[in-house]
Amino acid sequence: MKKRPTVFNIQKFSTHDGPGIRTTIFFKGCPIRCEWCHNPESQVFAPEIMLNKYGKEELIGKDYSIRELVKKIQADQIFYDQSGGGVTFSGGEVMAQDMDYVVELAKECQRMGISVTIDTCGVAPRENYEKILPYADLFLYDLKFIDSQFHREFTGIGNELVLENLRYLSQQKAAIDLRLILLEEINADEETAEAIIDWLDKENIHVDEISLLPYHDFGRDKYKRLNRECTQNFIKPSDEQVETIQKVYESAGYQVSIGG
Ligand code: SF4
Numbered sequence: 076m077k078k079r080p081t082v083f084n085i086q087k088f089s090t091h092d093g094p095g096i097r098t099t100i101f102f103k104g105c106p107i108r109c110e111w112c113h114n115p116e117s118q119v120f121a122p123e124i125m126l127n128k129y130g131k132e133e134l135i136g137k138d139y140s141i142r143e144l145v146k147k148i149q150a151d152q153i154f155y156d157q158s159g160g161g162v163t164f165s166g167g168e169v170m171a172q173d174m175d176y177v178v179e180l181a182k183e184c185q186r187m188g189i190s191v192t193i194d195t196c197g198v199a200p201r202e203n204y205e206k207i208l209p210y211a212d213l214f215l216y217d218l219k220f221i222d223s224q225f226h227r228e229f230t231g232i233g234n235e236l237v238l239e240n241l242r243y244l245s246q247q248k249a250a251i252d253l254r255l256i257l258l259e260e261i262n263a264d265e266e267t268a269e270a271i272i273d274w275l276d277k278e279n280i281h282v283d284e285i286s287l288l289p290y291h292d293f294g295r296d297k298y299k300r301l302n303r304e305c306t307q308n309f310i311k312p313s314d315e316q317v318e319t320i321q322k323v324y325e326s327a328g329y330q331v332s333i334g335g
Contacts, residue, residue, distance in 0.1 A: 095160025113294025161190030
């Protein structure tokens with residue numbers, strides 16, 4: 076029996092969640108808690124109340140049948156076809172939702188010729204990745220920290236599962252865009268970039284692209300609107316710093332983009 080996941084946003088004409096023009100489905104619920112998260116309303120699996128910009132209570136999260144979501148996705152197929160786009164399943168964490176539902180949705184999209192991208196933090200059972208693999212054209216794969224202690228400190232859990240799933244997807248020759256958050260004074264430095272490159276080399280991991288995601292604090296206000304404390308105390312790295320890191324990856328032969 077499939078359980079309908081909660082969806083908290085459907086973003087049409089998105090250009091940051093994979094190639095071309097896309098519809099991004101944001102599934103609600105995430106197994107980790109990144110301190111820099113700019114979508115705190117994505118973390119809890121169930122619908123919840125959040126104040127809107129005008130101070131009025133709004134219920135965040137709604138469930139859809141597969142047929143309803145497919146209809147919404149299909150509505151913009153002409154734009155996907157013209158731009159090389161498609162649909163992105165994001166979150167929260169799509170891979171921590173009911174996989175029978177997610178796989179069937181992806182299958183339907185594939186059947187209609189719509190390309191599927193999975194945006195994931197890597198924290199989900201391996202079998203979920205095995206199930207979605209035949210229907211996914213691209214993985215946007217977050218690597219928060221290569222050091223497990225740092226990962227635990229800033230997300231609540233170590234990174235062993237994240238690394239193991241990344242290894243698996245690479246071995247299966249999945250297309251991977253590795254996405255790296257950059258936090259000033261924490262990991263936005265050349266040493267961290269070199270450590271990640273060394274690890275990818277040592278593990279023989281192939282990624283098609285690296286996306287550098289400089290921290291921004293646009294989500295801070297949302298914590299207040301959810302009646303939650305925002306403990307974020309990060310600094311956005313400078314453009315020069317980001318360019319320096321970009322060069323480190325480029326010199327190692329990676330194709331690098333900045334931003335999502
Ligand atoms: S993985 Fe993404 S959605 Fe989950 S807490 Fe981290 S930033 Fe937020």
